[in-house]
Amino acid sequence: MDPAIREANDRMPGYDEARIAPRALATEAVHAGRDDLARQGLHAPPIDLSTTYPSYDSRGEAARIDAFATTGAEPDGPPVYGRLGNPTVARFETALARLEGTEAAVAFASGMAALSAVLLVRASMGLRHVVAVRPLYGCSDHLLTAGLLGSEVTWTDPAGIEEALRPDTGLVMVESPANPTLAELDLRAVAHACGSVPLLADNTFATPVLQRPAEQGARLVLHSATKYLGGHGDVMAGVVACDEEFAGRLRQVRFATGGVLHPLAGYLLLRGLSTLPVRVRAASATAAELAGRLAADPRVARVHYPRIGGAMIAFEVHGDPHEVIAGVDLITPAVSLGSVDTLIQHPASISHRIVDADDRRGAGVSDRLLRMSVGLEDVEDLWADLDAALERAQGATAGRGAPAAAVGN
Numbered sequence: 001m002d003p004a005i006r007e008a009n010d011r012m013p014g015y016d017e018a019r020i021a022p023r024a025l026a027t028e029a030v031h032a033g034r035d036d037l038a039r040q041g042l043h044a045p046p047i048d049l050s051t052t053y054p055s056y057d058s059r060g061e062a063a064r065i066d067a068f069a070t071t072g073a074e075p076d077g078p079p080v081y082g083r084l085g086n087p088t089v090a091r092f093e094t095a096l097a098r099l100e101g102t103e104a105a106v107a108f109a110s111g112m113a114a115l116s117a118v119l120l121v122r123a124s125m126g127l128r129h130v131v132a133v134r135p136l137y138g139c140s141d142h143l144l145t146a147g148l149l150g151s152e153v154t155w156t157d158p159a160g161i162e163e164a165l166r167p168d169t170g171l172v173m174v175e176s177p178a179n180p181t182l183a184e185l186d187l188r189a190v191a192h193a194c195g196s197v198p199l200l201a202d203n204t205f206a207t208p209v210l211q212r213p214a215e216q217g218a219r220l221v222l223h224s225a226t227k228y229l230g231g232h233g234d235v236m237a238g239v240v241a242c243d244e245e246f247a248g249r250l251r252q253v254r255f256a257t258g259g260v261l262h263p264l265a266g267y268l269l270l271r272g273l274s275t276l277p278v279r280v281r282a283a284s285a286t287a288a289e290l291a292g293r294l295a296a297d298p299r300v301a302r303v304h305y306p307r308i309g310g311a312m313i314a315f316e317v318h319g320d321p322h323e324v325i326a327g328v329d330l331i332t333p334a335v336s337l338g339s340v341d342t343l344i345q346h347p348a349s350i351s352h353r354i355v356d357a358d359d360r361r362g363a364g365v366s367d368r369l370l371r372m373s374v375g376l377e378d379v380e381d382l383w384a385d386l387d388a389a390l391e392r393a394q395g396a397t398a399g400r401g402a403p404a405a406a407v408g409n
């Protein structure tokens with residue numbers, strides 16, 4: 001077994017539900033959120049598409065809604081309305097909380113909806129100031145910089161966090177490894193610098209298989225579940241793993257603003273989680289091999305591959321990066337990541353286009369940078385495709401044009 005996975009398994013925390021013994025990560029990935037099924041005579045989790053739920057007890061409904069308005073806790077008993085909670089989505093939330101080692105998780109319609117809910121929770125408490133470290137995912141950067149939700153951001157480096165905190169600071173936000181440069185930071189040290197201000201760590205790139213930020217002091221762990229958690233490029237979702245108190249506030253914001261996850265998406269995510277450790281392990285092994293070959297290749301100027309591993313590679317070529325994108329065939333030239341198939345994109349053109357060019361470059365996102373999400377294909381097939389695309393880029397720079405046979409399309 002891969003040492004990173006072995007270590008992750010060894011570090012899985014125990015669970016307070018007395019019935020369930022502490023289980024390894026691989027076991028949780030398959031069973032969490034499904035523990036009641038067999039006793040109900042079910043195998044696959046049911047997809048509950050109801051938007052509303054009948055009840056002849058309106059006094060009881062009133063009490064449940066009052067309780068939700070007070071604490072944001074999941075209403076006891078049968079669900080009330082789809083925007084308050086959904087049983088299929090709740091299974092995914094339970095499973096993700098187990099994997100991240102948090103008390104709770106709250107799912108949203110996308111990663112950006114999840115981040116918006118966090119900002120709204122803090123703003124509603126009068127804590128509008130955010131301290132953030134670049135780079136972040138392009139749209140996260142944009143949401144903070146543009147102040148679309150009334151927040152005000154101070155950008156700093158990890159060493160400057162403590163000094164940047166103000167009485168109205170409601171959040172510190174980081175990504176590690178960061179999108180798209182794969183820059184890493186010491187989450188434990190950052191969490192320490194935050195003091196009592198909640199640290200939000202975007203764990204989209206690492207997944208709980210490689211890193212559990214809550215164990216290192218992050219109060220909020222955010223995922224674009226669109227990426228590795230779903231894992232097949234066919235579901236958009238976001239989720240925040242956190243303590244029950246913050247989860248209650250997030251559920252209240254979700255109820256009031258409506259960024260709910262569709263139950264079918266909840267089903268697909270739960271299904272995706274069951275293969276998450278296997279997918280991440282396999283894709284990471286291939287990515288490590290490709291990163292090594294890229295680093296040794298004279299056509300490549302720089303390679304960034306995280307210390308903690310993973311399936312993402314960032315690299316810069318001597319040639320024209322646009323020609324690499326135009327030259328892939330097996331690899332799909334597309335934004336997004338974390339799918340079973342390999343994707344490559346040019347952050348300065350797509351994922352981080354919305355960030356001001358100077359800010360983008362200042363964060364280490366050069367105009368030459370390419371970001372590749374390695375999937376589950378055979379490593380030699382991927383290398384052959386990359387090799388042809390690199391040759392084309394090199395040829396374009398040398399003014400020779402790429403020979404058709406080498407382009408592969």
Ligand SMILES: *Cc1c(COP(=O)(O)O)cnc(C)c1O
Nearest residue numbers: 110111112137179204224226237
């Ligand atoms: C994609 C992404 C997001 C945004 O998620 P969506 O599901 O696209 O809304 C946030 N953070 C990171 C690191 C991402 O890669």
